[in-house]
Amino acid sequence: MSQLTNDSVLNRLQEQFGPAIISHEVPYGLLTVEVQSEKAHDMIAWLKEDDVLKMSFLTLIGAVHYPDQKGRELCVNYHIHSLVHNVRLRIRAFVPIAEPNIATITDIYIGADWQERETYDFFGVNFVGHPNLTRILNEDDMDYFPMRKEYHLEDATREDKDDRYFGR
Amino acid sequence: MGKVEKKPRIEDVETINGEGFQLATLDKVIAAARANSVWPLPFATSCCGIEYMATMGSNYDLARFGMERMSFSPRQADLLIVAGTISKKLAPILKQVYEQMAEPKWVLSVGACASSGGIFDTYSVLQGIDRVIPVDVYVPGCPPRPEQIIEGIMNIHRLVKHESLRRRYSDEYKHLLNKYHLNEDEPTDK
Amino acid sequence: MSDSLNKPASLFSKDTIDGEIATLNLGPTHPATHGIFQNVLTVDGEKILNSVQTVGYIHRAFEKLAERRPYNQITPITDRLNYCSSPINNMGWEMTVEKLIGAEIPKRVEYMRVIIMELARIADHLVCNAVIGVDTGALTGFTYMFQQREAIYELFEEVCGARLTTNIGRIGGFERDFNDTFYKKLDAFLKNFPKHFEEFDSLLLRNRILMDRTINAGPIAGDRALEYGFTGPNLRAAGIDYDVRVMNPYSSYQDFDFTVPVGTQGDTYDRFCVRQEEIRQSLKIIRQALDNMPEGHHFAANIPEFYLPRKDDVYTKMEALIYHFKIVMGETPVPVGEVYHSVEGGNGELGFHLISDGGRTPYRLQFRRPCFIYYQAYPEMITGQTISDAVLTLSSLNVIAGELDA
Numbered sequence: 001m002s003q004l005t006n007d008s009v010l011n012r013l014q015e016q017f018g019p020a021i022i023s024h025e026v027p028y029g030l031l032t033v034e035v036q037s038e039k040a041h042d043m044i045a046w047l048k049e050d051d052v053l054k055m056s057f058l059t060l061i062g063a064v065h066y067p068d069q070k071g072r073e074l075c076v077n078y079h080i081h082s083l084v085h086n087v088r089l090r091i092r093a094f095v096p097i098a099e100p101n102i103a104t105i106t107d108i109y110i111g112a113d114w115q116e117r118e119t120y121d122f123f124g125v126n127f128v129g130h131p132n133l134t135r136i137l138n139e140d141d142m143d144y145f146p147m148r149k150e151y152h153l154e155d156a157t158r159e160d161k162d163d164r165y166f167g168r
Numbered sequence: 169m170g171k172v173e174k175k176p177r178i179e180d181v182e183t184i185n186g187e188g189f190q191l192a193t194l195d196k197v198i199a200a201a202r203a204n205s206v207w208p209l210p211f212a213t214s215c216c217g218i219e220y221m222a223t224m225g226s227n228y229d230l231a232r233f234g235m236e237r238m239s240f241s242p243r244q245a246d247l248l249i250v251a252g253t254i255s256k257k258l259a260p261i262l263k264q265v266y267e268q269m270a271e272p273k274w275v276l277s278v279g280a281c282a283s284s285g286g287i288f289d290t291y292s293v294l295q296g297i298d299r300v301i302p303v304d305v306y307v308p309g310c311p312p313r314p315e316q317i318i319e320g321i322m323n324i325h326r327l328v329k330h331e332s333l334r335r336r337y338s339d340e341y342k343h344l345l346n347k348y349h350l351n352e353d354e355p356t357d358k
Numbered sequence: 359m360s361d362s363l364n365k366p367a368s369l370f371s372k373d374t375i376d377g378e379i380a381t382l383n384l385g386p387t388h389p390a391t392h393g394i395f396q397n398v399l400t401v402d403g404e405k406i407l408n409s410v411q412t413v414g415y416i417h418r419a420f421e422k423l424a425e426r427r428p429y430n431q432i433t434p435i436t437d438r439l440n441y442c443s444s445p446i447n448n449m450g451w452e453m454t455v456e457k458l459i460g461a462e463i464p465k466r467v468e469y470m471r472v473i474i475m476e477l478a479r480i481a482d483h484l485v486c487n488a489v490i491g492v493d494t495g496a497l498t499g500f501t502y503m504f505q506q507r508e509a510i511y512e513l514f515e516e517v518c519g520a521r522l523t524t525n526i527g528r529i530g531g532f533e534r535d536f537n538d539t540f541y542k543k544l545d546a547f548l549k550n551f552p553k554h555f556e557e558f559d560s561l562l563l564r565n566r567i568l569m570d571r572t573i574n575a576g577p578i579a580g581d582r583a584l585e586y587g588f589t590g591p592n593l594r595a596a597g598i599d600y601d602v603r604v605m606n607p608y609s610s611y612q613d614f615d616f617t618v619p620v621g622t623q624g625d626t627y628d629r630f631c632v633r634q635e636e637i638r639q640s641l642k643i644i645r646q647a648l649d650n651m652p653e654g655h656h657f658a659a660n661i662p663e664f665y666l667p668r669k670d671d672v673y674t675k676m677e678a679l680i681y682h683f684k685i686v687m688g689e690t691p692v693p694v695g696e697v698y699h700s701v702e703g704g705n706g707e708l709g710f711h712l713i714s715d716g717g718r719t720p721y722r723l724q725f726r727r728p729c730f731i732y733y734q735a736y737p738e739m740i741t742g743q744t745i746s747d748a749v750l751t752l753s754s755l756n757v758i759a760g761e762l763d764a
Contacts, residue, residue, distance in 0.1 A: 028457060028697045058587050059700075060709055062724040077711070079698060079726075083584075083598075086605055090698070111587030114734045122421070137414035137763055138292060139257050146291055146422060153422050155291040211387060213394050213416050214760045215441035215523055218485070222511075222521075225504035240389035255763075258394060258415045261386060287434065290419035311522050 004053070004085040006031040012053060017043055030088050037093040040078065041103035044091065047080060048108055055082040055089060058105075061115040063123040065097075067149050073097035074125055078105070095125065104130040122147035195333045202246070202272070203328040205234040206321075209245035211265065213252030216279035219311040220251045228314035233321060242268035247324060248301075251311075253281035254294045266301045267351055271336045274324050275303045278317055280310045302344050378402055382745070386415050390749040392489055393759035397736070397748075404744040409737040413730075417763040424723040428688025429455050430529055430664075432723070437523035439725060440761040443482035443704040445474045445514065445526045450701035453608055454710040455529045456659075458697045463659045466652040467531040468610040473544070473647045474517065474526060475609070475701075476640040481510045482704030483591070483633040483640075486756040490630050491562050493753045494571045499558050506554055509547050516540040530665035531658025548645060559634060572626035576739040576751025579624060587731040590706025592755060595632045596624030602702040613650070614643050626747075626754040633756075664690050688718045705729050705756055729761040 006026055013033060014021060020039035025032050035043055047055040059079040066073055072094035080089045095102050104127035105112045116127045117136040124145035127133055135142060144151060190197075208230075212220050224230050224238070239245040242265045254262055266275070277297055280286035283306040285295035297303060304327055307320035335341055345351065385396035396412040420439070424432050436451040437444040449471050456463060484503045491499035511521040516539055518526040527533070562568050578588075580597040593600055601618045603611040619635035621628030658665050662681050671678035684690060694716040700709035709726030732755065740748040 027695055030698055032696070057584060059707070060698075060711060060724070060726040062711060062722075064713060064722045079709075079711070083600055083605070088698075109587065110585050111731055111734060114730060118730070135414075137417040139414075146419065151291075153291065153419065153426050154289050155295075158295055215438055218441060219522055222504060222508070225508070226501050227505060227508045238389075253416050253418055255415060255417055257417065258386065261415075265387060288418045288423065290423055292417045292419050313521065 004082070004087045006087070009053060009087060009089060012050075013043070016046060030090055032090040032092060034092045034094070037076070037095050037102045040076070040091060040093040041105055041108070044078060044080065044105050045108050047089070053082060053087075054084045055080045055087070057081040057083050058109040058111055058115075059088070061105075061112055061119060063119045063125050063147075065123060065148050069094075071096045074100050074123055076102055076119065076125055097124075100125045101128050102126070103128050106130055121145070124148070198333065199329045199331065203325040206246045206274075206324065206328065207237055207239040207244060208235050208247040208249050208276075209239050209242055209265070209269070211248055211250045211252075211262065213250075213254065213258070214281070216251035216282070216311040219314060220249065220278060220317060223314040223317045228318065230318070230321070233318075233325070235321070242266075243270060245269055246273060247321075248273065248275045249278055250275065250282045250297050251278035253279075253286065253288060254297050255292050256294050257292070259294050259297075259300050262297060263300045263348075263350070272328075272331070274305075274327065275301055276305050276307065276320050276324055277303045278307045278309075278320065279312060280308055283308060286310060300348065301350070302348060379407065384745075384748070386412070390493065390752075392753055393757055393762070395733075395757070395759065395762065397752075399745070399748070401745065404746075406740050406743055406745065406748055409740060409748075411733070411736065413733070414763050416759050418760075420764045421722075421724060425719055425721070428718050429690060429692060429720070430685065431688065432720070433527075434523065434525045436725075437525055438760050439727065439764060440482070440704055440708070440729070440758045441523060442485050442758060443478035444522065444524045445478040446482075446701060446703050447708060448524060448526050449475055449609070450699065450703070450708050451710055452527050452529050453701065454697060454699040454712050455664075455692075457699050458695055458712060458714060459529075459661070459664065459692060461530060461659050461661045461664070463531065463609075464652075464654075464656060465610060466654055467657060467659065469647045469651050470532060470536060470657065471527065471609045472611065472614070473644050474514075476643045476647075477510050477513060479704055480637050480640050481507050482756070483637050486704075486754070487558075487562075487630055487633050489753045490572070490626065490750065491568070493750050494568050496562060496565070496568065499561055502554060502558055506551055509543070509551065513540060513543055513547065516543060528658065528665055530661045531656075533657075535655055535657040544644075544648065548641065548648075552641065555637065563631070563634065568630075569627060571746075572630060572750060572754070574623070575626040575743060575747040576754065577623050577625040578735060578739050582738070583624060583732075583735070586735045588706065588735065589728050589732070590703065591629060591632045591636060592624075592732055593706065594619060595621035595628035597622055602700050602707050606700065608699070608701060614646050616643050626750050629754045690718070692716060692718075700726065703728060705758065705761065706732070725764055727761045727764055729755075729757050730764070733757050733762060 009031055010024055017039060020036050022034045047053055059081045062077045064075045074095050074097055076093050078091040093102060104116055114136060116130055117133060119125050120133050121135045121138050122145060210220055248266060248269060277283045281288060282297050285293050305320050305323045307316055309316050379400060379402050382399045382401050384399055385391050386394045394415040398410045399406050400408040420435050423435055433448050433451055436447040439447045484507055488500040488503040514524050515521055518524050578596055583593050583596040584598060589600060597620055599618050599620045604618060616639045619632050621632050666685055667678035667681055672682045692714050694714060696713045698709060698711045700707045706728030708728060711724040712720055713722040715721040739751055
């Protein structure tokens with residue numbers, strides 16, 4: 001069914017987006033492409049419309065926080081799947097934590113709506129152009145982004161559990 | 169008059185043989201009536217809710233305890249069964265549901281998450297519902313087996329049977345409600 | 359009422375046109391919504407014009423919790439994602455870690471996993487269909503089918519000791535072999551369940567009332583569902599046959615012969631029928647796995663660095679003692695890497711995106727939760743329908759709150 005391999009996908013992407021692709025690797029069989037954050041939206045839109053690749057299913061949007069990489073702290077991952085050719089692709093874009101702006105893809109996939117809100121809620125990534133970028137899972141009045149590495153898992157205000165006995 | 173035989177039909181309530189009379193104290197009769205027809209409000213949030221549904225099912229059958237009718241309206245419920253994790257976002261809603269219930273009311277906290285936060289010692293989970301409402305019986309487990317939930321309910325029945333009729337008007341109870349800042353939004357005329 | 363309770367309702371305007379449009383708050387604690395999520399509906403009489411959702415009432419911070427726990431301690435957290443079919447979540451996680459460490463799993467273990475996963479899928483679909491019946495007023499089916507779920511619970515108990523949140527399996531296989539009681543109970547289940555299930559089916563499938571209530575209730579078109587990222591029975595009811603077991607087979611699913619049922623309109627009746635048929639297909643898979651189970655008594659892969667050694671070896675052999683110590687303390691040598699693995703959960707593609715930095719806990723673990731992604735489509739599905747259809751659509755989507763909020 002699938003004549004597409006990771007190499008042919010990569011070649012086609014490089015033909016179209018050559019300079020925007022910063023690096024690529026294939027961990028565990030899943031082609032992972034790092035692009036400039038300004039170009040991520042265009043690449044995903046092109047992938048959806050392209051007749052050869054037909055990558056038109058958005059699997060997952062997520063982010064990772066790397067506090068040690070200055071200027072590239074937040075990494076936004078897009079997992080795209082081509083249901084026709086059964087090929088998956090991961091697109092990665094790094095944004096600095098001081099200005100974590102990246103274009104939203106809700107105009108391409110409406111299913112990105114809540115996933116981007118969740119990423120904003122957890123990491124503070126600002127999806128420019130999102131219709132309703134508010135917190136979704138946490139309380140609305142929370143003033144920090146809990147999944148960032150500097151914050152603890154536990155609620156700092158709880159008084160009854162003594163950290164000494166809980167191995168923390 | 170016939171022979172007086174001690175044939176208790178209801179615990180602690182004496183009956184006189186065949187004459188259609190029963191001799192008991194009022195609070196024992198009321199306690200028996202309350203205990204055998206508790207109307208629960210299942211506040212089921214997560215996995216413990218599914219075990220609660222299994223307890224309601226025909227294998228473990230809560231109906232034999234008089235709990236056939238699940239009241240989903242707090243106004244008509246006696247027992248608030250909180251089964252599942254309560255997050256900080258949900259806590260004010262739990263409090264509001266508890267406040268809407270009419271006296272006398274009891275609370276059964278099913279599962280580790282409702283009792284103490286369970287395995288989720290995180291920033292978003294309320295570490296036990298007794299931080300917002302007073303709890304009568306805690307059932308540990310993750311999730312507790314239906315037999316454990318039934319034991320929790322039987323403990324509630326024991327509490328109900330031995331509760332004094334004046335308990336809800338006592339100072340001690342009022343002090344308990346004040347500690348939780350309950351009913352502070354409503355005008356009080358009590 | 360305190361302010362925080364009014365917050366969700368104030369998200370939309372309260373303008374009324376000639377006083378005909380009303381707002382109705384459905385939830386978060388509502389007997390009709392099986393789970394804790396809020397929908398504020400704008401209704402014109404009975405007809406729904408718009409709805410605004412609020413989720414996150416059981417947000418338990420799984421992803422942050424996973425960064426704190428060693429790899430084998432994360433399995434109990436995955437239980438609590440879709441708790442109606444927790445073995446599938448457990449095995450999905452174990453397979454993700456096995457993919458990361460490059461473990462070779464023996465075929466017998468894979469067949470055992472298939473049996474457990476399909477039993478879990480049956481349990482999950484039974485809940486959903488029984489609850490669709492309850493919402494239309496058919497309470498009998500619920501009582502009958504929960505009895506059958508008890509039989510499935512007994513099977514899980516034989517293997518792992520727990521009924522609902524199973525923590526079944528280990529990285530590398532299972533903690534113990536299936537014993538004779540399990541096989542006896544499984545045979546009894548395979549013999550007794552189909553006739554009870556067909557009885558349940560005959561009560562509901564061609565029932566005039568159910569059909570009138572559920573046909574054209576909450577429809578969604580296939581391509582629209584794909585835009586949202588639907589997966590699982592909800593997508594298949596809309597006409598697209600995407601099943602992770604077929605497209606990216608894992609755990610030897612390619613050895614089994616089963617069909618993937620597909621609906622046409624994507625309405626509640628289609629979802630009901632698709633799940634009914636999937637239960638039958640799951641039974642077929644279990645029978646095939648049982649008949650073709652490879653010989654032997656091994657129940658785990660040979661990965662001593664991740665799989666606890668036998669206790670009598672721990673007391674006599676030095677390497678076993680060291681491995682035991684390291685595994686229990688969580689100091690397993692996981693390679694640095696990034697892996698994404700997905701399984702077909704009860705609700706669709708359940709994915710695990712794991713980034714490891716070689717430490718004892720994951721650097722980042724993200725769950726691709728199917729419920730969270732398809733629940734976004736709910737306002738679109740109920741616009742123009744009546745309130746009772748909205749309730750029915752919600753129960754047919756099988757939104758499990760644990761998976762929604764994680």
